[in-house]
Amino acid sequence: MSASLERLVEIALRDVLDPEMGKSVVDLGLIYAIAATPHGAVAITMTTTTPGCPMAGFLKAAVAAVAGSVNGVTAVTVTLSYEPAWQPTMIAAE
Template sequence: MSAHLERLVGIALRDVLDPEIGRSVVDLGLIYAITAAPDGAVTITMTTTTRGCPLAGFLKEAVAMAAGAVEGVVAVTVTLTYEPAWEPTMIAAE
């Protein structure tokens, strides 16, 4: 069940757009990991395009809200990391 929930959260996060670039946080490669526990608690590890990004709080909140709206998710923890540092090569090809 948790792998299924992780996939559903990943799909939901495609709707979260980086306002500066206009592409989803998934396509930009900003989502490093999605982990779902059997009880429905989801942990997401993500980054931003630059350390100290002024939109970090907005993106973190938007990711948490999108994940929390997925059926079966009972709690969401979003952690920002800068290891490894994000690079433009992480952007998915269109």
């Protein structure tokens, strides 16, 4: 159950676009980890393109809201991490 819930959350997060880059947070490589418990609690570790990103609060809130809307998710925790530092090479190939 938790592995499929993690996948559903990842798919949903493709709808969260970075306003400056115009790509999804998933395609940009900003989502570092998604972990779900059997009870539906989801923990997401993400980053931003720069540590001082002015959109960090917006992106974190958007990720939490979209993940929370996935059927089966009971709680969401989003943690920002800058280790490893984001690199343009983390962007998914088209």
